[in-house]
Structures are given as C-alpha cells and as structure tokens.
Amino acid sequence: MSSIFERYSRGLEKTKKGIFSAFLQKIKGRSLLDEAFLEEMEDILLGADLGVETAEKVIRAAQERVREGLSVEKAFHQSLLGSLSLKERELSLSRQKPAVLLFVGVNGVGKTTTVAKVASFLKEKGHKILIAAGDTYRAAGSVQMEKWAERIGAEVIAKGHGHDPAALVYEALDTARSGDYDVLLIDTAGRMHTKKGLMDEIAKIKRILIKKSGEEPAETLLVVDATSGQNVLQQVREFHEALGITGLILTKLDGSSKGGIVFSVESLYNIPVKLVGMGEGVDQLDRFEPLPFVEALFS
Ligand SMILES: Nc1nc2c(ncn2[C@@H]2O[C@H](COP(=O)(O)OP(=O)(O)OP(=O)(O)O)[C@@H](O)[C@H]2O)c(=O)[nH]1
Ligand SMILES: [Mg+2]
Numbered sequence: 117m118s119s120i121f122e123r124y125s126r127g128l129e130k131t132k133k134g135i136f137s138a139f140l141q142k143i144k145g146r147s148l149l150d151e152a153f154l155e156e157m158e159d160i161l162l163g164a165d166l167g168v169e170t171a172e173k174v175i176r177a178a179q180e181r182v183r184e185g186l187s188v189e190k191a192f193h194q195s196l197l198g199s200l201s202l203k204e205r206e207l208s209l210s211r212q213k214p215a216v217l218l219f220v221g222v223n224g225v226g227k228t229t230t231v232a233k234v235a236s237f238l239k240e241k242g243h244k245i246l247i248a249a250g251d252t253y254r255a256a257g258s259v260q261m262e263k264w265a266e267r268i269g270a271e272v273i274a275k276g277h278g279h280d281p282a283a284l285v286y287e288a289l290d291t292a293r294s295g296d297y298d299v300l301l302i303d304t305a306g307r308m309h310t311k312k313g314l315m316d317e318i319a320k321i322k323r324i325l326i327k328k329s330g331e332e333p334a335e336t337l338l339v340v341d342a343t344s345g346q347n348v349l350q351q352v353r354e355f356h357e358a359l360g361i362t363g364l365i366l367t368k369l370d371g372s373s374k375g376g377i378v379f380s381v382e383s384l385y386n387i388p389v390k391l392v393g394m395g396e397g398v399d400q401l402d403r404f405e406p407l408p409f410v411e412a413l414f415s
Contacts, residue, residue: 123402124412127394131375135163136413139192146188149179164376165345170383174199193414199379200406203388207234207363210334214246214292214300216325220318220359221339222351223306226367226393228257230339231303232264233393233401239270243298248288249274250281250321253305261303268398281305282321289328309354319358332360337390339365340381342372348381356385366404367393378409 118126132140139160142153149157154175161171177195182188209215217234219227228251235245247265249272251257258274265272273288285302292300304321307314325333338361340348355361364382369375369392382389389404 119408120402120405121408121412121415123394124409125415127369127392127402128375128409128412130371130373131164131369132413134373135160136376139164140189140414143188143192147182149182149188154179161376165374165380166376167346167349167380170199170380173383174379189414193410196379196413197406197410200382200410201386203382203386205363205388205390205404207390208334209243209299210331212329212331214289214297215334216289216329217299217301217335217337218304218322218325218333219302219337219339219365220304220355220361221306222308222341225306225339225341225344226365227251227306227339228260228264228303229396230365230367230391230393230401231261231301232268232270233398234391235265235270235299235301236268236398237401238299238301239268244296245270245299245301246288246292246295246297247272248285248300248302250285250288250302251305252277252279252281252284257303257305264398281317282324285321286324286328289325309351315354315358322359335362335390336360337363337365338387339367342366342369342374342377342392345374345377346380348377349384352381352384352387356387361385361387363388363390365389365391365393370394370400375413378404 158171174195178191181191219231221227239245247270249258249261255277262272262274275284336359338355392402392404394400
C-alpha cells in the first residue's frame with residue numbers, strides 16, 4: 117500500500133507538469149519578492165486555477181512570511197497550506213441509523229463511480245450499506261449503479277428508467293431502516309446547476325429525506341470534476357444555495373492539470389473538500405489531507 121503522499125504525487129502529475137512547474141521553477145532558490153515578480157506570481161497562480169481572491173490571499177501571506185525571513189519557496193509552501201483552513205474532513209455518519217449520504221452534482225462528474233468507491237470503503241470498514249440508484253433519468257443510470265453494486269458486493273435499490281426518484285429514495289429509506297442498515301448512499305441524476313426545475317427536484321428529494329427521517333442527511337456531498345477548473349465555483353454556489361452542501365468531493369484529479377482548484381473551491385462557502393478521486397478504480401479515492409497534498413505539489 118503506497119502512502120497518501122505517493123498517491124497524491126501520482127494523482128497530481130498533470131497539475132505539476134502544467135503551470136505549477138513554472139511556478140516552482142520561479143520560486144526555487146529565490147529570496148526576494150519585488151512588484152514585477154509578484155505580478156508574475158499572481159498570473160501563474162490564476163493560470164493554476166486558484167481564482168483571484170485566493171491567489172491574492174496566498175501572495176499576501178507569502179509576502180508576510182518572506183518579510184519574516186523565510187525563503188520564497190517556504191513562504192509559498194506555508195501560505196498555500198494556510199489557505200486550506202482547518203476543517204473537519206472526515207465523512208460524518210450520524211448516530212441515528214441509517215446515516216444518509218446524498219450525492220449530487222452536474223452531469224458526468226463521477227457521482228455514480230464515487231458512490232461505489234465510498235460504498236466499497238465503508239463496507240470494508242464493516243458497515244452494513246445500502247445503495248439507492250436514484251438516477252432514474254438516464255436509461256442506463258440505474259443499470260450502471262447496479263453493476264457497480266454487484267462488483268463491490270453491495271445491496272442496491274433500483275427502479276426502471278423514468279421512475280420518480282423521490283419515491284425511490286423514500287422506499288430506500290424504509291428498506292434501510294427495516295433492514296437495520298448502517299449507511300444509505302443515494303446516487304442521483306446529473307443536473308445542471310443552471311436548470312431550475314432539476315434543482316427544485318433535488319431540493320424536494322432532500323426535503324422528503326428530512327421529513328421522513330426527522331433529521332438532515334449525515335452528508336450532502338457535491339461531486340465536482342477537477343478538470344472543470346473555475347466552473348466548479350459556480351456549481352458550488354448554486355448547489356449550496358439550493359441544498360446546503362456539507363462536503364465536496366473532487367474527482368478526476370489524475371486527469372486534470374487544474375489541481376489548484378482545491379485552494380479556491382473551499383473558500384467560497386467554507387465547505388470542506390472531504391475526498392479526492394484520482395482514477396477510475398474502486399479504490400482510487402482518498403481523503404483530502406492538506407499537508408501531504410501541498411507537499412506532493414512541491415515535490
Ligand atoms: N480518471 C478518472 N476518471 C473518473 C474519476 N471518477 C470518475 N471517473 C470517470 O468519469 C466518468 C463519469 O463517471 P460517472 O460516475 O458515470 O459520472 P456521473 O456523475 O455519475 O455521471 P451522470 O450520472 O451521467 O451525471 C466515468 O468514465 C468514470 O470512470 C476519477 O477520479 N478519475
Ligand atoms: Mg451517474
């Protein structure tokens with residue numbers, strides 16, 4: 117089993133080869149920050165998908181640390197790390213059974229794959245899990261979830277294409293309760309954050325869950341695709357407003373040169389990145405840990 121640092125290093129290869137390598141080359145061995153250099157740094161950090169606010173914050177913090185006597189490289193290392201504030205990143209499972217994990221996001225970001233990954237991980241930890249194949253919108257949606265469930269040996273509630281997803285979720289919650297399941301993972305159809313009808317539908321599903329179980333889902337997880345860069349910020353905003361997101365899952369880091377999005381995505385609504393996907397395999401999901409992540413970027 118490789119260490120999390122090694123897995124991040126591999127997962128971040130594209131990000132490191134991209135604009136981040138220019139950044140590292142520029143700051144290595146440097147001890148002074150002048151205006152022209154700072155502007156150059158800001159351009160590079162923007163190109164690495166940090167976003168204006170975060171890039172400025174990181175640069176200001178780095179400046180401060182250089183003034184205190186740190187090398188430019190160490191200063192940026194610390195300021196990037198510092199931009200990822202201390203947050204609870206552990207998936208929270210409620211005390212009440214079942215703990216409900218609701219997965220949402222735009223089309224094709226990796227929701228179904230991630231549900232399978234998380235289910236497999238929790239199952240290995242000894243939890244009794246049930247999956248609700250809530251994507252009844254696409255004809256192949258629930259079939260894909262069923263196939264995953266079979267591969268990982270998990271139980272799944274699936275209905276055909278066109279079935280009301282709210283009714284399916286309702287039924288799944290009943291089954292999870294009567295069958296004494298520890299965790300209910302709910303896959304949902306991909307939806308554009310700009311389509312009001314679809315956003316209303318997912319908000320309704322969450323309301324039904326709350327009404328029926330008497331509590332908020334243990335987690336409402338927004339799955340976002342790291343290759344989308346700054347578009348992700350819009351998705352976070354809209355989904356958070358409609359649903360109240362408790363954690364972010366950043367997928368496809370392995371295929372993305374925009375790993376820098378991690379630094380800006382959290383700051384928007386102060387929502388923690390909890391998990392990162394770095395491959396299509398069922399075990400290619402990791403917790404997000406700031407220190408090894410930043411170290412892998414600098415390695
Ligand atoms: N490289 C890589 N590919 C991933 C990762 N996560 C998911 N994928 C791939 O992304 C594609 C879409 O994944 P799905 O899980 O079907 O995405 P989805 O969000 O459920 O899609 P819709 O239900 O259509 O909205 C698949 O080919 C997955 O194998 C990841 O972390 N890395
Ligand atoms: Mg899906």
